[in-house]
Amino acid sequence: xxxxxxxxxxxxxxxxxxxxxxxxxxxxxxxxxxxxxxxxxxxxxxxxxxxxxxxxxxxxxxxxxxxxxxxxxxxxxxxxxxxxxxxxxxxxxxxxxxxxxxxxxxxxxxxxxxxxxxxxxxxxxxxxxxxxxxxxxxxxxxxxxxxxxxxxxxxxxxxxxxxxxxxxxxxxxxxxxxxxxxxxxxxxxxxxxxxxxxxxxxxx
Numbered sequence: 001x002x003x004x005x006x007x008x009x010x011x012x013x014x015x016x017x018x019x020x021x022x023x024x025x026x027x028x029x030x031x032x033x034x035x036x037x038x039x040x041x042x043x044x045x046x047x048x049x050x051x052x053x054x055x056x057x058x059x060x061x062x063x064x065x066x067x068x069x070x071x072x073x074x075x076x077x078x079x080x081x082x083x084x085x086x087x088x089x090x091x092x093x094x095x096x097x098x099x100x101x102x103x104x105x106x107x108x109x110x111x112x113x114x115x116x117x118x119x120x121x122x123x124x125x126x127x128x129x130x131x132x133x134x135x136x137x138x139x140x141x142x143x144x145x146x147x148x149x150x151x152x153x154x155x156x157x158x159x160x161x162x163x164x165x166x167x168x169x170x171x172x173x174x175x176x177x178x179x180x181x182x183x184x185x186x187x188x189x190x191x192x193x194x195x196x197x198x199x200x201x202x203x204x
Contacts, residue, residue, distance in 0.1 A: 001033040005181040022101040029064035035188035042200045050198045076123035088100040099135040106139035118168045124175045137180045149184040
């Protein structure tokens with residue numbers, strides 16, 4: 001997969017160099033997904049009910065992050081059993097002080113776009129031992145071209161639509177947000193078999 005753009009929403013007195021290591025790990029996880037790896041994942045894990053490549057793409061990204069020491073399904077408020085308090089993955093980096101990254105695959109539900117944008121801001125407070133702070137929030141999104149290529153559901157929010165929501169929150173940013181635009185890899189064709197099942201093939 002290809003990182004096509006990164007939109008940055010930053011608070012006052014922000015220094016990006018403190019966050020670069022975490023961003024580098026996330027972009028490496030994305031760019032490490034080749035066409036060959038997508039095809040191989042689908043052969044091993046694909047189901048007849050699959051309608052898009054979303055499971056393959058998300059599974060490979062999250063698998064790569066776990067190999068780099070990221071924690072899956074990390075909650076900033078464990079006492080609240082809700083996906084609103086849980087991120088897809090999280091990791092702390094020691095950059096002179098501990099900086100915790102929290103990451104979401106943000107293109108899953110179009111009706112939750114604004115919620116994804118404010119989630120990292122809500123998680124910034126450190127009010128008790130059961131509420132852990134987030135210092136950096138990363139949203140993985142897919143371009144309209146990528147969503148069409150991978151046959152995502154038409155209700156999935158694209159990177160382009162996410163960007164249009166930025167004015168709703170940019171005046172209230174206290175935790176930096178990076179919105180990453182992901183594009184498809186070269187040499188992979190997504191189609192449907194005669195039986196109606198998803199087909200992922202290398203075309204090089």
